[in-house]
Amino acid sequence: MMEIYTALAIYSFSIVAAFLTLTLMAQIKLLQKTFFRVLAGGTAGGLTSAYLAGVVPFVSLIEYSVVGDFGIGGYLFFISILLLVGVWIYNLVSHQGVPVQ
Amino acid sequence: MATRTKQPLNVYLMSALSIFAVAMLIPLLAGATIGIAISLSGQDGFKTFPDNVNGVKVLNSSGSSGSSVSNGVCTGWPTASQTIVQTENFSAWAPQIANPSTWLPLNWTRHNDASNCVNAGADWINIQVPMTLFPDPANFTFSRFDWDFISYTQYTTLTGSNNTTANYNMTLMVNNSLIFDINEETNIFQETRVNNAYRGRYYLGGEYEFDGMTEHAYRKASGGCYPNCVAILNISGWSMDQTPLYYEHTPFENDFMVAMETYTTDIDTHNFIINMLPYVLALVNIIIAIASTPYWNPISRTVGKRIKVL
Numbered sequence: 001m002m003e004i005y006t007a008l009a010i011y012s013f014s015i016v017a018a019f020l021t022l023t024l025m026a027q028i029k030l031l032q033k034t035f036f037r038v039l040a041g042g043t044a045g046g047l048t049s050a051y052l053a054g055v056v057p058f059v060s061l062i063e064y065s066v067v068g069d070f071g072i073g074g075y076l077f078f079i080s081i082l083l084l085v086g087v088w089i090y091n092l093v094s095h096q097g098v099p100v101q
Numbered sequence: 102m103a104t105r106t107k108q109p110l111n112v113y114l115m116s117a118l119s120i121f122a123v124a125m126l127i128p129l130l131a132g133a134t135i136g137i138a139i140s141l142s143g144q145d146g147f148k149t150f151p152d153n154v155n156g157v158k159v160l161n162s163s164g165s166s167g168s169s170v171s172n173g174v175c176t177g178w179p180t181a182s183q184t185i186v187q188t189e190n191f192s193a194w195a196p197q198i199a200n201p202s203t204w205l206p207l208n209w210t211r212h213n214d215a216s217n218c219v220n221a222g223a224d225w226i227n228i229q230v231p232m233t234l235f236p237d238p239a240n241f242t243f244s245r246f247d248w249d250f251i252s253y254t255q256y257t258t259l260t261g262s263n264n265t266t267a268n269y270n271m272t273l274m275v276n277n278s279l280i281f282d283i284n285e286e287t288n289i290f291q292e293t294r295v296n297n298a299y300r301g302r303y304y305l306g307g308e309y310e311f312d313g314m315t316e317h318a319y320r321k322a323s324g325g326c327y328p329n330c331v332a333i334l335n336i337s338g339w340s341m342d343q344t345p346l347y348y349e350h351t352p353f354e355n356d357f358m359v360a361m362e363t364y365t366t367d368i369d370t371h372n373f374i375i376n377m378l379p380y381v382l383a384l385v386n387i388i389i390a391i392a393s394t395p396y397w398n399p400i401s402r403t404v405g406k407r408i409k410v411l
Contacts, residue, residue: 013124020116057131060314065379069317073379080386084123087390 005066005078010059012085019092119389127382134313134374135244135366142367144244147236150361151210154234156182157359160333162226164218175218182231183212187253187358209358211253219353225337226353232330234363235275238320239327242371245364246273248334249306251291253356265289269305269339276330278322281315283307284338289350303352305336313375 062081065074148154159178164170169177187209219226236243248271267289273280285307311319323330339351352358391397 013120017120020120057312057314058128060318061127061131061379061382064314064317069321070376070379073376073383076383077379077386080383080390084386084390084393087393088120091393 005062009062009078009081009085012082012089016085016088016092019089119393123386123389126385130378130382131314132312134371134378135242135311135316137374138242138366138371139244142370144364144366147241147363147365148234149207150230150234150359151184151186152208154231155184155186155210156231157184157210157212158182158229159212159218159353160227160229162219162353163224169218177214177218179213182229183210185211185213187211207249207360209249209251209360211356211358214353214355214357219351225335226351228334228336228359230332230334230361232275232323232328232332234361235319235323235332236363236365237327238324240368241365242368243311243316243319243363244366245308245310247306247308247362247364249360250304250336250352251358252303252352252354253358255302267339270335270337271307271309272335273309274333274335275319275322276326278318280319280322281309281311283309303350303354305339305352313371313378316371317375 062078064070065078068074070077150157158181159175162175162178163173164175169175235246265288266286268284268286270282270284272282287305287307289304290301291304336351336353
């Protein structure tokens with residue numbers, strides 16, 4: 001079973017991917033209908049989480065980092081993931097749905 | 102209500118590329134540590150089964166029928182590890198002289214079946230292999246594991262192609278810790294010739310190349326117990342979508358034979374790489390995080406000026 005911190009990292013990435021897709025869809029007139037945007041956003045989020053959860057090295061690296069197997073470097077890595085996703089989510093919310101300014 | 106202004110398309114592309122890069126880079130590097138260590142220090146054969154280490158035992162298995170099957174579980178396997186070695190040129194293979202290329206390579210350990218435990222359509226089998234086949238995690242980095250199973254019995258009715266394939270699942274557990282869980286494709290039988298007549302043996306083989314994380318899992322599982330850990334291979338879910346003649350048959354239906362090989366790479370090189378990995382990835386993440394903010398330009402300008410001064 002996936003640990004909570006691994007799930008946190010994976011689903012944070014998924015949220016960013018879903019929001020970015022939603023915003024990107026909003027730029028294309030043909031796809032501005034809510035139905036298409038929700039469908040695409042949900043699909044992007046779902047695919048991202050499925051991809052990351054299925055990639056064993058990604059999940060394992062986070063798990064081993066958090067339990068201290070890689071020492072300070074591991075903790076630093078996990079904090080950097082949270083920092084990165086935090087910045088992206090902040091940008092998404094406050095800068096017109098764009099994670100990278 | 103604030104109105105949203107449209108961002109240029111390249112901003113979205115940059116965002117998508119950044120997410121894609123991070124999502125790809127982390128698993129790629131985490132998985133590549135063994136490959137990098139091999140490219141720097143090479144890969145050595147560690148042990149060959151049964152030449153260097155011997156002894157294999159079926160712990161249990163499912164079975165659709167047979168005298169030793171109770172409630173779907175086969176109970177009739179020998180209780181001790183089997184160590185009968187059949188060399189690559191022993192008489193039961195022969196006479197394959199008419200076509201020497203069909204000789205089966207390797208030496209094999211023959212496992213005697215108590216009865217027809219695993220019939221066509223069986224679901225799974227658990228096989229215990231000696232722990233000393235695997236490297237001591239204190240001295241080696243485990244890089245690759247090869248396995249071959251083949252039926253001892255020859256079948257005259259197998260008249261298909263040597264390229265007929267099937268899929269199966271295999272897991273390796275060490276002291277109840279999962280090391281890897283894979284789906285593998287295999288040729289389902291090997292061709293031999295007896296007096297120019299065709300003979301076939303059911304076959305199942307494969308190899309697993311460790312990545313940094315699965316090697317770490319092995320290291321954690323075996324570090325405290327080596328060489329007394331319990332290593333169990335679980336093989337299940339064999340299926341094929343080709344000729345029904347061979348459907349779900351496996352080498353385990355009667356006596357079967359096993360050959361395995363393990364490989365290692367330099368532990369110091371790999372330890373250095375895997376210990377540096379989190380720092381490198383953390384640095385990359387922090388750089389991307391800063392690059393995702395408006396602070397990127399002032400910081401990069403300042404750092405650039407300092408570098409020019411140096």
